[in-house]
Amino acid sequence: MQHTPGRTRPHGFSSMVMKRPHLVVTVCFLAAMALVSGLGLRQLYQMTRNDLHSRQRDLEVRAVGVDALISAERRRLLFLRDYAEHVLASPSQQRAGLQDPVVQAALRDSDKLTWEAPGAMDGPLVLGTNAQGLAGIEGFHRDAATLPADIVLARSISPLVAISQQADAVQSAVAYISANGLYVLSPERPDAPARDLLRRFSTMPYYRLHLFGQNPRRDIVWTPIYTETKKSEAIATLSAPVYANGRFRGAVVMDVAPSRLLALQLASANLTEDEEPAEFGLLNKNGDLVYFVDGKITAQRPASFDPDLLDMARAQAAAWMQRGQGYAQRGGRYLLFQHVGDSHWILLTNTDDSELTLAAARRVFSSPLIVAWLAIAVLLVGTLFIVKNIFGQYVDASSRLETLARSDPLTGLANRRRFLEVFNETLERAAREGGGEAAAPVVAMLMLDIDFFKRVNDRFGHAAGDRVLVIFADILRKNLRSAEMPARVGGEEFAALLPGADLATAAAVAERIRRAVEAHAADSAHAASATGEAQNPDADAIAFTVSIGVAASPADCPAHYEALMSVADRRLYAAKESGRNRVVAEDSRSIDPARA
Template sequence: MKRPHLVVTVCFLVAMALVSGVGLRQLYQMTRYDLHSRQRDLEVRAVGVDALISAERRRLLFLRDYAERILDSPSQQRAGLQNPKAQAALRDSGALQWTAPGAMDGPLVFGTNAQGLAGIEGFHRDAATLPADIVLARAISPLLAISQHADAVQSTVAYISANGLYVLSPERPDAHAPDLLRRFSTMPYYRLHVTGQNRGRDIVWTPIYTESKKSEAIATLSAPVYANGQFRGAVVMDVAPSRLLSLQLATSNLTDDEAPAEFGLLNSNGDLVYFVNGEITAQRPARFDPHLLDVARASATAWMKRGKGYAVRSGRYLLFQHVGETHWMLLTDTDDSELTLAAARRVFNSPLIVAWLAIAVLLVGTLRIVKHIFGQYVEASTRLERLARSDPLTGLANRRRFQEAFDETLERAAREGGEAATPAVAMLMLDIDYFKRVNDRFGHAAGDRVLVIFAEILRNNLRSAEMPARVGGEEFAALLPGADLATAAGVAERIRRAVEAHAADAAHGAGAPGEAVNPDAIAFTVSIGVAASPADCPAHYEALMQVADRRLYAAKEGGRNRVVAEDSRSIDAARA
């Protein structure tokens, strides 16, 4: 009841804590829902990616199977060699650079001789298989042109033969054949098959590379061509960025603000292909956590078996989804802050926020009313308590408070030193000399001012741990915890001298005769009696008070304006 506003504030905080707990739980559940929602969105994306990859694979498999059927069919090779253009190409194959027209007005076939292939890894001139390779290159030429135009944006499709010839759609007639073959030998889409890294002879999505002329990132699908167990070349197809962009826009069931614009494809070998806003990029997107990507590469096989899920590190999530029957997984990235913000937007649109605001307004209003109603009561109670424990004129402690402070000092000493310890405590009794004359001569208002001045002198000459008090009309006391008799006598002498100094200043500032007296210029002196425990008596309030009061009487009998701290001196002074 002494602090009603504190009680209301605590109730307010408890109520808000309960509502906040409910809100945080709902927020957490929403973030989990959003995480699962993004996982479902990734499944939808995976279906779209699977459809595109399957379409590309079918096109590439068709070209690869067609090439292998040509190489495995002697009848088709004989029929192809009967064509005059194939025979002309065979005759010209000894030149450093030669060309042959493709079948059915397809792209030109380019090639070089054994000298042009010297030092180019992955290519060699084999006279026995050269005729079949020329027939295959001419036959596959129109099919490459058809595949190249299958996308809205034309992408490069090629057949590269290990015998030193190739077909490109679109054509690059300005390229020097040996130089282009040397470039093919360094590219992953060809080297992976030559070096035996693709032992399963699968279609592979080679790592990202940059086309030197266009300065754009390109991803390429390639498939090896074998005949009689011998590597004969590779069919290569660039992935059209326009189709990937359409995938980004069409396979998401999230809004534009919620849908991530960055994702990646990871194969079982740990190769990654990144997409940012539907475009292929060779650079890892900034939002992808490098550590989680390393975990994904190391766990690719295990994740393939799991099918879907996510890995988490320091509040970041890497979600994965196996793409159909392929060797690829679709990856996307999110974190707790992104999920929390998305959930918070929905929370602020829910009735819960209205409840929060209503409780806040209600309790704040209640707090103001309670504070207004009980504020004056609490203030009055505090003021009455202060008046009951202090002197209203000087502001010093009264006799009741002085005795309470004495008891508290003894209790504290007992806690710190134990029951067997005898606490050291001193007491001063102070009395203003001839105070009645001040009242009779200058009036009671001036006398009150003298009391206030003396109280201020006491405050200024005592430590914070020492307590002054007004215990009577002009009688004062001071409690000195931990002080012995000599220390207490020194403090008393300091107070007496301070009063004398004030008296000297008052005499110097007194006005001329006949002028009104300034109460601050009234000179007065003080007599002090000192008592201490255990030197004089046990640490009892009444006993110490009696000793100090007796010595105060002796100081007055001895002439006033003095300190008496021993009974022998007080007796001698009384006799004198």
């Protein structure tokens, strides 16, 4: 046969394809199936590793929520403690309280075995017993010299105790217990005589741990988990001592209701569609462990937690807190841990290889992968696309969480956590630039609070209140240097960090901010008057003022966050009490009657 130019005979693979197309297609399909199966098995293993890291990120999210709850409880408790010590140390409040007929009546009745007095502003009753009733109850002693002041304090703090008790969806018990044998408790216990409750208080860690010099630093104490017999549920309690003139006068106590509140937070933080473990643990620096199982708290170890891994966690609690997050493994079982904020708690959860593999397999076989064998090319492209998107979502979620953890979503300012981080970084930078010298770093702090902010919300609505917060945040940014950092640390409370500023400079900055706010208030009033919207102004035209407390190191105290925050906060309250719309930069500042 004659060979035609431009055409070639099929040979090699091409010849085989032409001769046995079915065999070639089958072999290629089986080879592709084998390749995909191998890649699938490898991908299945990789998915288990990714799922393990995903659980670690999910645990980090849950820890942020738990940290927010614990911090909120600590702030409320510190407020009650600071208020109690302020009342005891304030001669004017004591004089005014002693003139109250209710207090006088309570003093007359205080010699009775059981006596009571109504709380202020419809607060819970003040209950107590006499010296005879306190006989044999350790930690309580009737002191006639301090009894009037303690009764005044108990009446004054009564409405605050009730408000704190109702602040959360889960209503936990809050109390002020005086060493003079009287107390305020919300919710009230009309079924329990005062003497019986005082005897119970004397045996509980939340009171005893503050006695006999056991808490010389006067720290907040987180008591071990105990069971409330009436409700048959486990309870954790925060308590803080109250001192006056260096003498222990009592304690403020607040139950943290972890059986519902913390468990609700843990159950609500799911970020993935996969089934998440329903069991968690909280480990403190002392090695105490609390478990959350199906929304309930228990001190009994669930069977799913490996005891050897838990023993390792107790032994290495301090090291794990420094690491922040990670996991320990033993025999195919994993214990994941995440340090909760800047507290002394570690959040734990557990899993194992079988659970990770089953979860990954469910994802594989619930997808259209089996059908996609007929379209391997589409399957590979689709798989790559899905994996890329999954990892992109994880990275985006981590980035968003990092932003949320460090900034306030409404104003865009730093939050309390980021504020503390920048404070520590400022001190470290000052130490480096000082060449290791022992000179105290110069730093100042402002505490700012919008005056009568609740009235804005009540009159104009929360949307207008949010707009006022945003406006104030913008004023802060415009009146601070780039090196100075503003932050929103509470509802209407803000703070500012001024590196290198002494007390006089910080006071001048605070006054500049106050005047800027005052100028905005004047402009707002003028705009509302000009447009006839004085009765129902636009949110941008709402007038408001601000009170500011100033503290600086080393003028006021060492360069410690809590110390500077405490001084600035104290002076903020002084600004509030002396008439608002002012700056207080020293504790001895007198009240201006005209401005008041």
